[in-house]
Amino acid sequence: MPDLGRYATEVLTAYGVSIVALAALVWLSVRQARRVRRRLEDVEARRRAPG
Amino acid sequence: MVLAVMDLSVGRGLVEVLRGVSFRLAPGAALVLRGPNGAGKTTLLRTLAGLTPPFAGRVEAEPDSVAYAGHADGIKAQLTVAENLDFWAAVFGRDEVGAAMDAFDLRGLADRRAGELSAGQKRRLSLARLLVAGRPVWCLDEPTVSLDAENVARFAAAVTAHLAAGGAAVMATHIELGIGSAETLDVARFAAPPPSAGDPGADPFGGDAPL
Amino acid sequence: MSSLWEYANPRKFMATSGALLPWVSGLAVLCLVGGLFWGFFLTPDDFRQGSTVKIIYLHVPAAIMAINVWLMMLVASLIWLIRRHHVSALAAKAAAPVGAVFTAIALFTGAVWGQPMWGTWWEWDPRLTSFLILFLFYLGYIAMWEAVENPDAAADLTTVLCLVGSVFAVISRYALLFWNQGLHQGASLSMDAEQNVADVFWYPLVTCIAGFFLLFLALVLYRTRTEIRARRLRALLAQERTA
């Protein structure tokens, strides 16, 4: 851990919040992708099934 | 020929409803659209009026020759009957509203606020606008809703006069108007088949093969 | 391989993006983690700004990408407008939340950086304020997509909004300069990386910019794939209803 001096709070907050924001964006994208993909697979399976 | 429709496909949103509609209207001709609710009569009329773009095919008519009347009356409740008609006359670049008032027996109501009219009276005002617009092709969606027998006869007379003057009309209606020359078109005949990949205008995401 | 426009075909796009995605994502993680680690742990403090200089590894890439994402949305919208390629419209839709998050990061890190430098959390500096307005444009754009039911109508309306918004973003930028000459002027405080940042800060910074760009690319590919699937899902459900 580098010595951040008297600005440690500012620097750590900036990194912390930014990384959380990016992680949240990725997580939401993945969650939405999974949900849509699962529903689409259900419907495609229904189409292929006879009747 | 005042209106020619060639191999027209129409739809609501992204769903094609009718396909391969073709007909031609000569001056003096009337066409009555029939079909169950949701068959696509309204969509077809909106496409003829130029509001909804067609999925495929062509509508040929003189520019600014179509007058459209839909379910909504397009009447301002705060204005009087005469003010409503005067406004539409000005929009369509005409100044004669007397004949339209007479045709639908609105003289007595001229100074009433439109908000105070009954549903049938509003409908008469809305139909009077067609005469005010002075356009040769009428596209009418359920024009006789909430009209009593006497006023249906008035409407039929107005249509007959319009046809006799060389106009044409396409109407979606369920009642018999008694207009001798009118032909009937059952739109259910043109119901679009389930979409497949190569259709023009079909949803590009709706093909057979999975992604 | 006939033409670039082939990729506007949903099926073709799915195949190509599926093949590209692992590589782009891997590279993005590599650059981003590497660049941030390098910047955070291995670079010295600036003699005037102390350790706050480490914030540039987040602030500058996020700010650059915030603007470039909007430009990419503008180009994608124009392609939709002119050539009616659905994938293009969906890519613009997929990019907007990414751009909004990047703008939020640029704003937040800018504010945190400003605290020790200017002595206040929020300074109505023209550049920072432009990003605030850009953020509002992103929110409006996303809300417009959400509000319209028909996806083709939504694509058309958001395209018009994106065009008008771009013009107003530029006008706002100059209006803000006129409004407040700004604190960004002092040379040692400048965020203009190219002019004022020594090599020791420059290399990790470039790595981070590449990382943010690759992350954006990966997210847009991934999210566009989701949007394409959602559109297909919608189309199939509509077919089931009419059948």
Added chain:
Amino acid sequence: MIALILRDLRLAFRAGGGFGLALAFFLIVVVLVPFGVGPETGRLSGIAPGILWLGALLACLLSLDRVFQLDWEDGSLELLATSALPLETLAFAKAIAHWLTTGLPLVVAAPLLGVMLNLPGPAYPWLAASLAVGTPGLSAIGTFGAALTVGIKRGGLLLSLLVLPLYVPSLIFGAMTATRAAEALDPLPPLALLAGLSLAAAAAMPFAAAGALRVNLR
């Protein structure tokens, strides 16, 4: 086009037309400000140009969702779209009608409300001029926003979200004109910029609005 403007004016003046609502809103916003920032006349006179411009802008925004929504609900908009009137002209006429019923009264009322906020003397003509020049731009931009959101359920909030960022340059130039006049600086440059902005908006926005209307009507 004249007929359309006249009809909209007539509708605005009839019962339930909403004329005066924007004006009353403007009045209330301006009256509330001293409760928020305190009654010292010195402080109020410093922020008066900004408050008056912001109040006018919000009052303008308030009446925007009526521009196309009412005509859309009763079917008039469809009928107008099928008439010979181009949608661009329709949007332009709507913007003019909106300005006549909302912007113009605000221009007249603003100097009166300036007295309540102790606006410095030299700023009055410039405040009125900046509003007279700026509010047509606000109406033109707002008409575009209204065209985008017509037909969206509860589109009012979305309309505000879309339009307010577009109002930023007008607000900056407009308030700055009055502020500079109050501080005895040359108010002409921001006023010229504001005039340019309004002219450009009036020229370009009807086309964008017509494009949005065409999409929303189909």
